[in-house]
Amino acid sequence: MATELTFIMIKPDGVQRGLIGDIISRFEKKGFFLKAMKLIQVERSFAEKHYSDLSTKPFFGALVEYIISGPVVAMVWQGKGVVATGRKIIGATNPAQSEPGTIRGDFCIEVSRNVIHGSDAVESAQKEIALWFPDGVTEWRSSVHPWIYEN
Numbered sequence: 001m002a003t004e005l006t007f008i009m010i011k012p013d014g015v016q017r018g019l020i021g022d023i024i025s026r027f028e029k030k031g032f033f034l035k036a037m038k039l040i041q042v043e044r045s046f047a048e049k050h051y052s053d054l055s056t057k058p059f060f061g062a063l064v065e066y067i068i069s070g071p072v073v074a075m076v077w078q079g080k081g082v083v084a085t086g087r088k089i090i091g092a093t094n095p096a097q098s099e100p101g102t103i104r105g106d107f108c109i110e111v112s113r114n115v116i117h118g119s120d121a122v123e124s125a126q127k128e129i130a131l132w133f134p135d136g137v138t139e140w141r142s143s144v145h146p147w148i149y150e151n
Protein backbone atom coordinates (compact mmCIF):
# COMPACT_ATOMS: atom_id res chain seq x y z
CA MET A 1 0.00 0.00 0.00
CA ALA A 2 1.21 3.51 -0.84
CA THR A 3 2.04 5.35 2.36
CA GLU A 4 3.90 8.41 1.03
CA LEU A 5 2.47 11.68 2.27
CA THR A 6 2.87 15.28 1.11
CA PHE A 7 1.84 18.65 2.49
CA ILE A 8 -0.13 20.89 0.12
CA MET A 9 -1.27 24.42 0.95
CA ILE A 10 -3.65 26.56 -1.11
CA LYS A 11 -2.30 30.07 -0.53
CA PRO A 12 -4.51 33.11 0.25
CA ASP A 13 -4.88 34.07 -3.43
CA GLY A 14 -6.11 30.58 -4.31
CA VAL A 15 -8.68 30.72 -1.49
CA GLN A 16 -9.86 34.26 -2.38
CA ARG A 17 -10.13 33.42 -6.07
CA GLY A 18 -12.34 30.36 -5.52
CA LEU A 19 -9.81 27.78 -6.69
CA ILE A 20 -10.10 25.39 -3.71
CA GLY A 21 -12.53 22.99 -5.38
CA ASP A 22 -10.63 22.75 -8.65
CA ILE A 23 -7.31 22.15 -6.88
CA ILE A 24 -8.70 19.43 -4.60
CA SER A 25 -10.42 17.84 -7.58
CA ARG A 26 -7.14 17.54 -9.50
CA PHE A 27 -5.48 15.62 -6.66
CA GLU A 28 -8.57 13.43 -6.13
CA LYS A 29 -8.99 12.59 -9.80
CA LYS A 30 -5.31 11.67 -10.16
CA GLY A 31 -5.73 8.97 -7.52
CA PHE A 32 -4.40 10.56 -4.35
CA PHE A 33 -6.25 10.43 -1.03
CA LEU A 34 -6.95 13.34 1.31
CA LYS A 35 -5.74 12.56 4.84
CA ALA A 36 -6.10 15.96 6.58
CA MET A 37 -7.47 19.41 5.75
CA LYS A 38 -8.13 22.73 7.49
CA LEU A 39 -8.86 26.35 6.55
CA ILE A 40 -6.72 28.54 8.77
CA GLN A 41 -5.22 32.04 8.89
CA VAL A 42 -1.74 31.66 10.36
CA GLU A 43 0.27 34.00 12.58
CA ARG A 44 3.38 35.74 11.28
CA SER A 45 5.67 33.61 13.48
CA PHE A 46 4.09 30.41 12.11
CA ALA A 47 4.53 31.54 8.49
CA GLU A 48 8.17 32.45 9.25
CA LYS A 49 8.69 28.96 10.68
CA HIS A 50 7.11 27.26 7.66
CA TYR A 51 9.39 29.24 5.31
CA SER A 52 12.47 29.31 7.62
CA ASP A 53 14.66 27.81 4.85
CA LEU A 54 14.04 30.98 2.80
CA SER A 55 14.72 33.48 5.62
CA THR A 56 17.81 34.93 3.89
CA LYS A 57 16.04 35.50 0.54
CA PRO A 58 15.27 39.10 -0.44
CA PHE A 59 11.59 38.23 -0.96
CA PHE A 60 11.18 36.59 2.49
CA GLY A 61 9.33 39.56 4.07
CA ALA A 62 6.91 39.87 1.16
CA LEU A 63 6.40 36.09 1.13
CA VAL A 64 5.44 36.05 4.82
CA GLU A 65 3.05 39.04 4.30
CA TYR A 66 1.44 37.15 1.41
CA ILE A 67 0.94 33.95 3.39
CA ILE A 68 -0.63 35.74 6.38
CA SER A 69 -2.81 38.01 4.20
CA GLY A 70 -5.82 35.66 4.41
CA PRO A 71 -6.85 32.10 5.16
CA VAL A 72 -5.03 29.19 3.55
CA VAL A 73 -6.16 25.59 3.05
CA ALA A 74 -3.63 23.18 4.56
CA MET A 75 -3.87 19.57 3.42
CA VAL A 76 -2.12 16.23 3.60
CA TRP A 77 -2.38 13.97 0.55
CA GLN A 78 -1.32 10.34 0.31
CA GLY A 79 -0.35 8.13 -2.59
CA LYS A 80 2.45 6.47 -4.53
CA GLY A 81 4.99 9.14 -5.49
CA VAL A 82 2.70 11.91 -4.23
CA VAL A 83 5.56 14.29 -3.35
CA ALA A 84 7.15 14.36 -6.83
CA THR A 85 3.89 13.95 -8.75
CA GLY A 86 2.26 16.62 -6.57
CA ARG A 87 5.01 19.05 -7.61
CA LYS A 88 4.34 18.16 -11.28
CA ILE A 89 0.59 18.77 -10.84
CA ILE A 90 1.45 22.15 -9.25
CA GLY A 91 3.98 23.20 -11.92
CA ALA A 92 7.15 25.32 -11.85
CA THR A 93 7.55 27.90 -9.05
CA ASN A 94 7.42 30.82 -11.49
CA PRO A 95 4.09 30.66 -13.36
CA ALA A 96 5.82 32.12 -16.44
CA GLN A 97 7.62 28.76 -16.67
CA SER A 98 4.73 26.53 -15.53
CA GLU A 99 3.34 24.30 -18.29
CA PRO A 100 -0.31 24.66 -19.29
CA GLY A 101 -2.25 21.89 -17.58
CA THR A 102 -0.47 22.45 -14.28
CA ILE A 103 -2.19 24.39 -11.49
CA ARG A 104 0.21 27.33 -11.72
CA GLY A 105 0.30 27.12 -15.52
CA ASP A 106 -3.48 27.38 -15.67
CA PHE A 107 -4.28 29.77 -12.84
CA CYS A 108 -1.61 32.40 -12.18
CA ILE A 109 0.88 34.91 -13.53
CA GLU A 110 3.26 36.07 -10.77
CA VAL A 111 5.75 34.07 -8.67
CA SER A 112 4.64 36.12 -5.66
CA ARG A 113 0.98 35.09 -6.24
CA ASN A 114 1.46 31.48 -7.25
CA VAL A 115 -1.65 29.99 -5.60
CA ILE A 116 -0.26 26.81 -4.03
CA HIS A 117 2.60 25.23 -2.10
CA GLY A 118 3.72 21.60 -2.21
CA SER A 119 6.50 19.87 -0.27
CA ASP A 120 9.67 19.44 -2.34
CA ALA A 121 10.89 16.15 -0.77
CA VAL A 122 9.65 13.31 1.46
CA GLU A 123 11.72 14.66 4.39
CA SER A 124 10.39 18.23 4.07
CA ALA A 125 6.86 16.80 3.76
CA GLN A 126 7.31 15.02 7.12
CA LYS A 127 8.56 18.24 8.75
CA GLU A 128 5.73 20.35 7.28
CA ILE A 129 3.02 17.81 8.21
CA ALA A 130 4.32 17.75 11.81
CA LEU A 131 4.25 21.58 11.89
CA TRP A 132 0.77 22.02 10.41
CA PHE A 133 -0.92 18.90 11.83
CA PRO A 134 0.73 18.21 15.21
CA ASP A 135 -2.20 15.98 16.23
CA GLY A 136 -1.63 13.71 13.22
CA VAL A 137 -3.76 12.87 10.21
CA THR A 138 -6.85 10.70 9.66
CA GLU A 139 -6.13 7.06 8.84
CA TRP A 140 -8.66 5.72 6.35
CA ARG A 141 -8.63 3.57 3.24
CA SER A 142 -10.68 4.57 0.23
CA SER A 143 -12.95 1.86 -1.13
CA VAL A 144 -11.74 2.70 -4.65
CA HIS A 145 -8.11 2.04 -3.70
CA PRO A 146 -7.93 -1.29 -5.64
CA TRP A 147 -9.21 0.46 -8.81
CA ILE A 148 -6.25 2.86 -8.73
CA TYR A 149 -3.42 0.83 -7.15
CA GLU A 150 -2.42 -2.71 -8.13
CA ASN A 151 -1.36 -3.41 -4.53
Ligand SMILES: Nc1ncnc2c1ncn2[C@@H]1O[C@H](COP(=O)(O)OP(=O)(O)OP(=O)(O)O)[C@@H](O)[C@H]1O
Nearest residue numbers: 054059063092093111112113114116117118119120
Ligand atom coordinates in the same frame (compact mmCIF):
# COMPACT_ATOMS: atom_id res chain seq x y z
N1 LIG B 1 11.70 35.77 -6.71
C1 LIG B 1 10.62 35.66 -5.93
N2 LIG B 1 9.87 36.73 -5.65
C2 LIG B 1 8.78 36.67 -4.87
N3 LIG B 1 8.35 35.51 -4.32
C3 LIG B 1 9.06 34.40 -4.57
C4 LIG B 1 10.23 34.41 -5.39
N4 LIG B 1 10.71 33.15 -5.46
C5 LIG B 1 9.89 32.39 -4.72
N5 LIG B 1 8.89 33.14 -4.19
C6 LIG B 1 7.81 32.68 -3.32
O1 LIG B 1 8.34 31.83 -2.32
C7 LIG B 1 7.75 30.55 -2.41
C8 LIG B 1 8.75 29.52 -1.99
O2 LIG B 1 9.82 29.53 -2.91
P1 LIG B 1 10.55 28.18 -3.30
O3 LIG B 1 11.80 28.56 -3.99
O4 LIG B 1 10.64 27.30 -2.08
O5 LIG B 1 9.56 27.61 -4.39
P2 LIG B 1 8.58 26.38 -4.38
O6 LIG B 1 9.17 25.27 -3.58
O7 LIG B 1 8.12 26.08 -5.77
O8 LIG B 1 7.34 27.04 -3.70
P3 LIG B 1 6.48 26.48 -2.52
O9 LIG B 1 7.46 26.24 -1.39
O10 LIG B 1 5.52 27.61 -2.25
O11 LIG B 1 5.83 25.26 -3.05
C9 LIG B 1 7.27 30.46 -3.87
O12 LIG B 1 6.23 29.54 -4.05
C10 LIG B 1 6.80 31.87 -4.11
O13 LIG B 1 5.49 32.07 -3.54
